[in-house]
Amino acid sequence: xxxxxxxxxxxxxxxxxxxxxxxxxxxxxxxxxxxxxxxxxxxxxxxxxxxxxxxxxxxxxxxxxxxxxxxxxxxxxxxxxxxxxxxxxxxxxxxxxxxxxxxxxxxxxxxxxxxxxxxxxxxxxxxxxxxxxxxxxxxxxxxxxxxxxxxxxxxxxxxxxxxxxxxxxxxxxxxxxxxxxxxxxxxxxxxxxxxxxxxxxxxxxxx
Numbered sequence: 001x002x003x004x005x006x007x008x009x010x011x012x013x014x015x016x017x018x019x020x021x022x023x024x025x026x027x028x029x030x031x032x033x034x035x036x037x038x039x040x041x042x043x044x045x046x047x048x049x050x051x052x053x054x055x056x057x058x059x060x061x062x063x064x065x066x067x068x069x070x071x072x073x074x075x076x077x078x079x080x081x082x083x084x085x086x087x088x089x090x091x092x093x094x095x096x097x098x099x100x101x102x103x104x105x106x107x108x109x110x111x112x113x114x115x116x117x118x119x120x121x122x123x124x125x126x127x128x129x130x131x132x133x134x135x136x137x138x139x140x141x142x143x144x145x146x147x148x149x150x151x152x153x154x155x156x157x158x159x160x161x162x163x164x165x166x167x168x169x170x171x172x173x174x175x176x177x178x179x180x181x182x183x184x185x186x187x188x189x190x191x192x193x194x195x196x197x198x199x200x201x202x203x204x205x206x207x
Contacts, residue, residue: 041104046097047077051105058109063173064164070102070174091197096205099198106174113166114173120199122147122171130200141192148172 043051054073057066075081077098078090099116106115126143145151149169150162162175176195 041101041108044097044101045077046095049073049076049098051101054102055105055109058105061109061166063114063166066106067164067174070106073098073102086194088194088197091194092201094198094201096201099202099205102174103202110166110173113170116174116198116202119148119171119195120202123196123199128196128199130203144192150175 041055043055045051051073054066054069057069072081074086074094075084077095078086078093080086080090103116107117112118123144126140126147128140128144142151145156147169148171150157150172152161159175163169163172176192
């Protein structure tokens, strides 16, 4: 704590010496911006992906645009841009560093409401494990879909029916359009396999 006060004290002194015309409010504003910069999520990528746009969209609470950008950067990480969708094998080999960056950005700017790690916690709370039967008739996918708001009145929602609001279900975003058919039609549980595989990957990555 003393070192923190010392650091702030030195910053204030530096600001004062640099520009004596700064008001107390301006100094306080500068300190707050510095504090926020210090808490920024590092935009690291093992695949050379630029996450600035995703960060800016999430910071602006533009959930739909951020959801779309997440889809794009994940395809880029997995080198599946030409195919336009991810397979379970792509999810199981997804870069740990990039998965961590994407998830931390979502968690930070949604105040812990959205993100893959948030969805993973819900998945595990329902009894999901690496050995869970993810088949189309297992019923587990439906339970998960109900919990995160991807199903209503017993039916899977298509993309246009989602709610892009921070006030909606915990874990509602990012949506799992990791496979080709999902964005064109209502989903079925088998489409969740890449997402659930990604949760397993997160466990292997230590997330």
